[in-house]
Amino acid sequence: MTVDLTPHPVGTPAARERPATLLLNAADDVLIALRPLVPGERLHDGLVVQDAVPAGHKVARWGLAKGQAIRRYNSLIGAASTDIAAGAHVHLHNLDMLDFVRDYAFCSEVRPPPVARESRTFQGIVRADGRIATRNYIGVISSVNCSATVARMVADHFRGRLGLYPNVDGVVALTHKRGCGLDAKVAGVEALRRCLAGYAAHPNFAAVVIIGLGCEVGDLTGVLGGAEGQALVIQQSGGTAATVRAGIAQVEAALGRANAVRRVPVPAAALKVALQCGGSDGYSGVSVNAALGVAVDLLVAQGATAILSETTECYGAEHVLTRRAITRAVGEKFVARVTWWEDFAARNGMVINNNPSPGNKAGGLTTIIEKSLGSIAKGGTSPLMAVYDYAERVTEQGLVFMDAPAFDPVGATAQVAGGANVLCFTTGRGSAFGCKPCPSLKLASNSDLFRRMPDDMDINCGTILDGDETIEAAGARIFDDILATASGRQTCSERLGYGDEEFAPWDMGVML
Template sequence: MKQRLLKVHPADNVLVALTDLQAGEVVSFEGKNYTLVDFIPAKHKFVTTDMKAGDEIIMYGVLVGKAQSDIPTGGWISTKNVKHAAHGFNSEAHQHEWHKPDVSKWQDRTFMGFHRPDGSVGTGNYWLVIPMVFCENRNVEVLQESLVKPLGYGRKKAYESKAQHLINKVRGGISVDEILYTEVGDGHDEEAAPKVFPNVDGIKFLTHEGGCGGTRQDAQALCGLLAGYVTHSNVAGATILSLGCQNAQVSMLQEEIAKRDPNFAKPLYIIDQQKTGKESDVLDNALRQTLAGLIQANENTRQPAPLSKITIGLECGGSDGFSGISANPAIGYTSDLLVALGGSVILAEFPELCGVEQNLIDRCVDSGKAERFSSLMRTYAQRAEEAGSGFDMNPSPGNIKDGLITDAIKSAGAAKKAGTSPVADVLDYPEKVTKPGLTLLCTPGNDVESTTAEVASGANVVLFTTGLGTPTGNPITPVIKLSSNTALYNRMSDIIDLNTGTIIEGDETIQQAGERILDYVIKVASGEVKVSAVTHGQDDFIPWKRGVSL
């Protein structure tokens, strides 16, 4: 019989239900019997001792909430009887000893990547078209319509043919009632034309709503983010469209590029509309220069590179009560393996580190890193409170429904993505990763804003865990989706790449799953496997304006 209960940490006073448990049922764990007072849905928790109002709820070995009313042994914890609570933290780090995992079987492994002049290695080879301000979005969209399909990067999607089938019905005079129930036809994707540039994975258009009208700090942050994409290892070069008068000036972008790559040597074409004049001249120049850039980008080919050139962004979205005990610890072990191999990993989403700050501070390699992380966390929390919110409001309705009833429970599970390695660096948005090892990056908890930022900081692969199902992707970096449970993997197999529900079912250990994930990462980095987000063209890109975003 498979395990039905889990205690995450020896100090915990709650047990996790791995399957639905009925009220009145007697369940056993580690030689002790519990009579369940309530129905306990899978992924939720019940207390293992009588609780009085004000008593601490401990999970993952840390404070994750306080009882708001008496809860008997075997009672279900929910938002009705438990409120968020977390231990405080200070900047003083305690000694952290890391036991590196055995990486001997990966020591001589390589991946096939695109080598750049700055020494970085990309897992893809893209050309970018970027507006400096939202006023240029329309011109960018015209270029997108003009270039994507003729270059062999677009194809007629199944829903276009399905829509045409229904439109033909409308032309034939179908009624409102009839069209609501008519079959939509057997749509199918049409193959794209052969690629004009076979070594270029795609041309991506990063439209956004920024660049002007906000603060100068907004403009600076946007330019830093865009510079992160221009200098990214997965990017061969870029076409930049500027109106001319916006806050986000081209000179600001160039300064940010120089910060990240002082010897920047990629092709970069800049067009100023107000200097150029007619829109037709702007677009003509953009077409010519973009094609010139693509000719140069096509000269790049995949060559062997050590695994130390991989930088993984760690992300979770649509989390459930299993995320912190299956998918997140699994990629945490993958993170430790990569760090031991000399690679880099990025842990972001600062609102989802509430309650585990001291653990991360204790892992910092020096007091300066600990101080910076502490300061960034306190500042972010303070701004959230000033806006009438707080980290305690981070869990979404979907999170709560699936067992993540407090931010501290969600955070303690989310932090498992970072494994156990030392914190090598702490960065503020949108700074770039420069050190091997684990880096903490200040971003919001919003999935797309955070993923967008991690890629700008250098992630050339993203591991994205989900318990509810999230289709997030990125224009230039493959986002590998991992389900925390098998039911989700089976239900949404079109957007999920890997399943870690095997851990819940007892078919695989966290370490085995972590090793399997690293092997998959190497295949994705080499271009051998296309992840679902890339196949679906899920090119999510949302810059963060440094306001309060949980």
């Protein structure tokens, strides 16, 4: 998460109406300021503010001695670097990262999965092989950068020409900058192959055309697998113009079949929902991410799958997930991925045991643990059922984790390759994002953002901060919006045309 928090000026109507503070957990040592606080201000519980406290920052609930551990979300976020008075601003000047041995306590807090009061459905598309789709695209996928232009030309031919095919959501070109050289089993190449194969087999594609140059790493037959579609090779098809014509012909041949679909009621259990956050603010962890976590628990109760990711934004808070791991092996696999990231950072002269973003600090987040706890909140409270490598196919139901960087397009690409058919993207600044062929819901952490970017934001969770809605009520609303989106209701990013450029396989290999 990166933070850019612009608070209401004290004295404005919005500032007066907004509750002063938020207590996340009864065991916490700090309150969260929901608006700027001034010295001498008396809070509702009798606490007197000692310092000027910006919105999104922390206030000590009681006196804290130097060296004392400090809790937020009922979890350790650091230790007092000096004595802190009740009502004082708690931030970089008096809170340090605490170097502690993590108690993973594998499986110690596993609870039975939630049980739904009633079974819910959405209007989905059932493919011939039983896969469930939420959208109905035709995909044109390049296997290598060298075929990207041809793939784009094929898709562009159909722009504005699908009037006779109202059930087809579009012809989308997915291109990238990878795929040439290094014909070896290195991590980056394997990740690219998994991404290509996952997208080719995605249920939201009625058909796909894979286009390659002919001398690249990827085996197009292997990438296509059992997906409906064909592979074209520029060097074997007569060159650029001939391949474009052949690609157009393949799409035209598929349009009739693709249009002959209809939506039918299918169980909510068929949903695989990707969870992402980006362009976040200091409120994301306490409003929108927390509400999305409630929606995730409701989805899991229906038998659906939720895919949490962003490994580096779980760092320092791994214990939250290891304690909920359904087996020790699942918990240890998650820890192994975190350890890989520690080694990766060390090899490249970086550290992840701090807060890397100045914006995070400006918005009130002090340590990486604090930041990670807010990110993990998207995953709700359900048991962790499985851990997947980057872009690996997701087969388990319930809450699962997929290893990926925190950079949104790279992580979302992996989740969609794994089979996600809806994506929920939380933001506080207003990230611009889409992820075809998967519909992407944008959830705002604060009402100011929702009003400022009405064409981009689907759901406002600032209602929680405004005191108009509980986290539980907002989560139930998100759950209903996910079902409506899966049923075909367009998201803001779809109406704006986002999603063609966000296909971004993780480049973690060597380039020679």
